[in-house]
Amino acid sequence: DAGITQSPRHKVTETGTPVTLRCHQTENHRYMYWYRQDPGHGLRLIHYSYGVKDTDKGEVSDGYSVSRSKTEDFLLTLESATSSQTSVYFCAISESVPGNTIYFGEGSWLTVV
Amino acid sequence: AQKITQTQPGMFVQEKEAVTLDCTYDTSDQSYGLFWYKQPSSGEMIFLIYQGSYDEQNATEGRYSLNFQKARKSANLVISASQLGDSAMYFCAMREAAGGTSYGKLTFGQGTILTVHP
Numbered sequence: 001d002a003g004i005t006q007s008p009r010h011k012v013t014e015t016g017t018p019v020t021l022r023c024h025q026t027e028n029h030r031y032m033y034w035y036r037q038d039p040g041h042g043l044r045l046i047h048y049s050y051g052v053k054d055t056d057k058g059e060v061s062d063g064y065s066v067s068r069s070k071t072e073d074f075l076l077t078l079e080s081a082t083s084s085q086t087s088v089y090f091c092a093i094s095e096s097v098p099g100n101t102i103y104f105g106e107g108s109w110l111t112v113v
Numbered sequence: 114a115q116k117i118t119q120t121q122p123g124m125f126v127q128e129k130e131a132v133t134l135d136c137t138y139d140t141s142d143q144s145y146g147l148f149w150y151k152q153p154s155s156g157e158m159i160f161l162i163y164q165g166s167y168d169e170q171n172a173t174e175g176r177y178s179l180n181f182q183k184a185r186k187s188a189n190l191v192i193s194a195s196q197l198g199d200s201a202m203y204f205c206a207m208r209e210a211a212g213g214t215s216y217g218k219l220t221f222g223q224g225t226i227l228t229v230h231p
Contacts, residue, residue, distance in 0.1 A: 031217050042119075042204060042223040050217055058218070090158065094208075094217070102148065102208075102219065104158035 002103035003027055006091050012111045019078040021108050023091030025071075029103075031094040032074040034058075034066065036087040037107075043090065049074055081112040115140045117207050119222035126195045127230050133180070134190040134225050136205030142166075144210035147188040149179065152202040152224075161203075164188060192227075200229045 003026030013019050023032060031050055035043040035058075045058025047066040055066050063085060065077045078085055091105040116139040126132040138147065149161040164172045164179045172179040180189040188207075192199055203226075208219040 033219055035221070040223070043206075043221040045218065045220060048218060056218070059220075088156070092158075092219070094219070102160065107156055 002093065004091065004093055004103050004105045006089070006105035006108045008108060009106065010109045012113060013081050015082060015112055016080050019081050019110065019112075021076045021089055021091075021110070023074045023076070023093075023105060025074075025093045027093060027095070027103070028071055029093040029095045030071075031096075032068065033092040033094075034064075034074065034076045035090045035092065036060065036085075037090060038087050046076065046089075078110075081110075083112050086110060086112045115142075115145075115207055115209055115218065115220050117205055117220050117222035119205055119225050121225045122223075123226045123228070125228050125230060126192075128197060129194055131191060131193045132195055132227065134192070134203050134205075134227065136188045136190065136222060138186050138188060138205075138207045140186075140207065140209060142209040146208045146210075147179065147181070148206040148208070149177070149188075149190045150204045150206065150221075151199075152204065154201070158204075162190070195229045197229050197231060200227060202226050 005024050007022045033048040034046040037043050044060045049055045049068045067075045089108045094102045118137045145166045147164045151159040162174045162177045164181045176193045178191045202224045204224045205222040
């Protein structure tokens with residue numbers, strides 16, 4: 001199994017509070033992705049990174065920011081959480097593109113009340 | 114912009130029969146990769162099969178094969194001899210090669226729920 005871990009795995013937070021999800025990899029892979037999964041929408045890309053300090057927006061980036069100061073960590077921050085951001089968040093990593101090796105984390109369940 | 118479409122929200126198949134899950138994509142890039150993932154009720158994402166845009170042959174992995182029709186921009190997943198354990202959500206995904214503006218952006222379809230009946 002690929003060395004990819006997400007933390008926290010489960011979190012309940014209040015509306016308006018900041019939340020940071022962490023994706024940590026031990027594979028030294030260049031590409032990292034954050035997705036959210038909601039019923040009826042599949043996996044939607046929030047942000048992704050193609051190298052240290054190199055990030056770009058996905059299709060649902062509003063309300064989210066990311067940072068990647070070192071290869072192994074990709075942080076997703078909800079600056080002021082809203083109930084619409086209640087979701088399951090998946091991190092993925094990949095060494096090359098277009099490539100055939102993409103590993104997923106186990107997911108982080110976030111509930112905003 | 115790249116786009117992936119899975120038009121079948123749900124599919125049913127009898128055990129031991131074959132089933133095809135549809136996937137169409139849209140891209141202006143010449144170099145891209147197509148993926149299929151399985152997500153069982155436990156939630157993990159399981160890689161099934163990969164097809165590169167320049168691959169001459171259709172990809173196969175055990176009971177899974179990818180029916181790649183480049184001109185039609187379709188990448189359908191065929192599961193042969195369905196098993197009860199195949200019941201899950203299936204996602205098609207596409208990634209364009211870096212070099213353009215997408216830098217390896219990976220986009221998923223909405224998924225198809227497959228139910229295998231005994």
